[in-house]
Amino acid sequence: MAFNKRVKIKSLLESDFVGQEVTLMGWVRTKRSNKNVSFVALNDGSTINNYQVVADPNIIDEETLKRITTGACIKISGQIVASQGSGQNSEIAASSITILGEADPEKYPLQPKKHSLEFLREIAHLRMRTNTFGAVFRVRHALAYAVHKYFNDKGFFYIHTPIITASDTEGAGETFKVTTLDLKNPPLNEDGSINYKEDFFERETNLTVSGQLEGELAAMALAEIYTFGPTFRAENSNTTRHLAEFWMIEPEMAFYDAEDNQDLAEDFLQYVIGYALEHCKDDLAFLDKRATDEEQGKKADQRSEMGLLDRLRFVTENKFERITYTAAIDILRNSNPNKKKKFQYLIEEWGADLQSEHERFLVEKHFKKPVILTDYPKEIKAFYMRQNDDGKTVAAMDILFPGIGEIVGGSQREERMDRLTQRMDEMHIPQEEMWWYLDTRRFGATPHAGFGLGFERLVQFVTGMGNIRDVIAFPRTPGNAEF
RNA sequence: UCCUCCUUAGCUCAGUUGGUUAGAGCACAUGACUGUUAAUCAUGGGGUCCUAGGUUCAAGCCCUAGAGGGGGAGCCA
Numbered sequence A: 001m002a003f004n005k006r007v008k009i010k011s012l013l014e015s016d017f018v019g020q021e022v023t024l025m026g027w028v029r030t031k032r033s034n035k036n037v038s039f040v041a042l043n044d045g046s047t048i049n050n051y052q053v054v055a056d057p058n059i060i061d062e063e064t065l066k067r068i069t070t071g072a073c074i075k076i077s078g079q080i081v082a083s084q085g086s087g088q089n090s091e092i093a094a095s096s097i098t099i100l101g102e103a104d105p106e107k108y109p110l111q112p113k114k115h116s117l118e119f120l121r122e123i124a125h126l127r128m129r130t131n132t133f134g135a136v137f138r139v140r141h142a143l144a145y146a147v148h149k150y151f152n153d154k155g156f157f158y159i160h161t162p163i164i165t166a167s168d169t170e171g172a173g174e175t176f177k178v179t180t181l182d183l184k185n186p187p188l189n190e191d192g193s194i195n196y197k198e199d200f201f202e203r204e205t206n207l208t209v210s211g212q213l214e215g216e217l218a219a220m221a222l223a224e225i226y227t228f229g230p231t232f233r234a235e236n237s238n239t240t241r242h243l244a245e246f247w248m249i250e251p252e253m254a255f256y257d258a259e260d261n262q263d264l265a266e267d268f269l270q271y272v273i274g275y276a277l278e279h280c281k282d283d284l285a286f287l288d289k290r291a292t293d294e295e296q297g298k299k300a301d302q303r304s305e306m307g308l309l310d311r312l313r314f315v316t317e318n319k320f321e322r323i324t325y326t327a328a329i330d331i332l333r334n335s336n337p338n339k340k341k342k343f344q345y346l347i348e349e350w351g352a353d354l355q356s357e358h359e360r361f362l363v364e365k366h367f368k369k370p371v372i373l374t375d376y377p378k379e380i381k382a383f384y385m386r387q388n389d390d391g392k393t394v395a396a397m398d399i400l401f402p403g404i405g406e407i408v409g410g411s412q413r414e415e416r417m418d419r420l421t422q423r424m425d426e427m428h429i430p431q432e433e434m435w436w437y438l439d440t441r442r443f444g445a446t447p448h449a450g451f452g453l454g455f456e457r458l459v460q461f462v463t464g465m466g467n468i469r470d471v472i473a474f475p476r477t478p479g480n481a482e483f
Numbered sequence B: 001u002c003c004u005c006c007u008u009a010g011c012u013c014a015g016u017u018g019g020u021u022a023g024a025g026c027a028c029a030u031g032a033c034u035g036u037u038a039a040u041c042a043u044g045g046g047g048u049c050c051u052a053g054g055u056u057c058a059a060g061c062c063c064u065a066g067a068g069g070g071g072g073a074g075c076c077a
Helices: A009-014 A062-067 A117-122 A131-153 A212-222 A258-279 A281-296 A308-317 A325-333 A356-367 A417-426 A432-442 A455-463
Strands: A021-033 A038-043 A051-055 A073-082 A090-101 A205-207 A224-232 A245-254 A321-324 A371-377 A393-401 A405-412 A448-454
Touching: A009 A021, A009 A051, A021 A051, A021 A090, A038 A073, A062 A090, A117 A131, A131 A224, A131 A258, A131 A281, A131 A455, A212 A224, A212 A245, A212 A432, A212 A448, A245 A258, A245 A455, A258 A281, A258 A308, A258 A371, A258 A393, A258 A405, A258 A448, A258 A455, A281 A308, A281 A455, A321 A325, A325 A356, A325 A371, A356 A371, A356 A393, A356 A405, A393 A448, A405 A455, A417 A432, A448 A455
Parallel strands: A051 A090, A321 A371
Antiparallel strands: A021 A038, A021 A073, A038 A051, A073 A090, A224 A245, A245 A448, A371 A393, A393 A405, A405 A448
């Protein structure tokens, strides 16, 4: 007989099992006992809700009851009965309990109490057993599924772009080197530089910083594609919204201009957030309450006006604000914090790069909703962005969300060969290495566009978690690759 | 990488102008309790006060350096 004949708590709570004999398996959250009866709160991961196990010491032997401690994994067989207590409708009256795995209560670090996120981060191998992280990772799953569902339903194709690549042409940051060479004794050229001809790929390689360029190649054949894969950046960033290893979603579409691109990004974000609202009600209700409790500890002026659920609904129900970089500069230049010199970096003239304090002002104070900023100066954007007719700006877009800043960065791509190569020359990007990219402009070029979305930042927004390290199971950051 | 704050029991934290034996809540153990909801009540065990050096009659507290962590900034998604 197969071992796994269990009923999940999620299904137990969704329909009426009273009178049925079932088997449950899961982890003990708490046990409450007196002389006549023991109550166990059981969680099996299928839902944030626990299920009450009632153990009668006349039926379950004392030794077994003693080994049921917080964190232990147990198997319970028994009948589902209407509960005599008030906290739940039904419960299981255990006829037998098997200890699958003990958890020494003296050593098990998780207690039925509130732990700090910093402490839980140090025990990331166990933290998924908490309500908060269980909820976060169920929501993360729902969002990942919604991403695939959205694009699939729209006729996009999922492309797997390479994780090991020889190109660092996007200039999106420092890369992790990939090599099989002996680091203590690498083969050298006559001039003393490392001879990568001896390396595994016979050239210098690194982990991908973006699948965009390969995505563009696919879009020039399949028309509408997306990637959803790991991305690696060796930047020494120590913030609540940067990881060295993160997951990025990059749609790339032929026959899309800048406006089509913005429409897609907005619709996409509203869809996946709406999907989570519909399918993660219990988890989001818990996270909403959690976020509200967190807010209590903050100063009045730091608190957000809306709760988590209100914020999510607001984003799905209201159109994003769309303004050009030029218009944003005007707003910022005339803003109170700029006039009163409250900004650390004052906005004086067109062309300045926006600092996060400026982005936050626009999103959180001025518009109070997600903002799509478009048409940036070409000097502060990448070479592949399509040049506008004004000769000064490119068809870029950044989508800014409250609390987390930039969640999407994208653009219409430069499909005109002469403009593209001219810009590459200006930015000292070698064309020889990019021959394959330029071929798409040589053969059957068409207007196209795309964007990149940081998946963890999306999960942060939907779960209300303040630190990006708390929305990925095992975060990689400078100085930390544990687990 | 820069700025800033923090490090005291398994966890969360208190610890006065430097002063005798370093505290609380939770957790844990034992006992009590006829159905509990992070049960309750009683009793008990539990400390490299981050590390190294220094000042002092005396350091958890002051000084110097280091380690680890948090927040902010830059870079970006």
